[in-house]
Amino acid sequence: MGKPKNAMEIFALLDKSNCRLCGEKTCLAFAGAVYTGLKKISECPHLSPEQKALYENKVDPAVTTKSDEDQYVSELKRKLRGLDYEEVATRVAGEKQGDLLKVNVLGKPFAFDKDAQFRTDLHIISWLVVPALEYVCNSKGYVPAGDWISFREIPGGREKYGLFHIRGEAVLKSLADKYPDFFDDVIHMFDGESVEQQFESDISVVLHPLPLVPMMICYWKPEEGMASSLNIFYDATVHDNLGVESAFFLGTGIAQMLEKIARHHGF
Ligand code: SF4
Incomplete structure (x- = not known):
């Protein structure tokens, strides 16, 4: 590289x-x-x-x-300050409340104030700030159609896929292999949902890291002579609603956060 x-x-x-x-x-x-x-x-x-x-x-x-x-975040904040929060809220499936632009991130309420400062009652997860800003500033607001694609199919994703797999998919696979209640806990923590199995997987779970950016995790259990596997899919609109860099952060950030939580609980 x-x-x-x-x-x-x-x-x-x-x-x-x-x-x-x-x-x-x-x-x-x-x-x-x-x-x-x-x-x-x-x-x-x-x-x-x-x-x-x-x-x-x-x-x-x-x-x-x-x-x-810092410059990149400053640019995004400057852009957001110049936007009409009413328009942004409609475009990104958020909500304007007084001076605040509210958006659900990983199923939890986050808000930007009129100065584009990030506010949340949650423990700050710094890596989420950039994708959230990128989303409210640049999302085209397309409604996901349920057309799932792998990370490498996102424009610009092919060259980053190796790292995405190591830092995202492989981390989640290892957790799913070891930890029997892994998917139940993921659903509970992030307000996700179990969906009909996709791509002949054994388990398919959909999360909403951002309102118009669903992410699906599919897990195939090990069977005779075959190791388990896990892949992350995004809706085909992810390129227009978020972009490949922030999709990378969401997938790998969620995986690393879950790994830390699992480690904390002794797994
Ligand atoms: S994880 Fe690495 S980069 Fe991040 S604060 Fe620790 S030492 Fe610094």
Whole structure:
């Protein structure tokens, strides 16, 4: 892999635990610092040698003190401040309440105030801020039609699919293999639903990370001589309603969050 196109590519690799072992307050800040050459990717101790090798010595020296990540979020916030929240709410299946633009994220209420600041009663999940902003700013508001496609079928998804599989699908498969109530808990935690099995899978579960961006997880149990497998599907409208970068964050972010929860419970 060559030089990263932006800090988000680096952020996608990170643990997102905000553990601060790299000396930065958040993984987002670290990604920006790596992109601008202020930090080396090897300073995050949670990355494997293979992951470090992807970007080691492939970033330019710092030319700015403001990270690319910060700039990207600032641009999205500026754009959102200039939008009519009434129009946005209608377009993205959200709701305008007073000065607030409310949108359900993973089945939970999130809101942007009139200054495009993110508000939620939930424990802040920093990696969700970018996809949520991307969604309210840029979604075309197409209604999902139930035409499921794999991540690699999203325009731009093919080249990112290897990482998406490692950091998303493989993580979820490992949890589903070990943890008998995994799918029940996922449904309960994220207000998901079990649906009729798709693609001849044994279990199919649909989540709504964002109102017009459903995500389906299909799991095939192991059977004689065949290992289990798991794939994540998005509706074919995901390209217009969110885009491949944020779809990457949602799939891998959810997987890593579930892995942390499972670890916390001793699985
Ligand atoms: S980048 Fe790595 S070390 Fe830094 S906060 Fe994130 S997980 Fe921790």
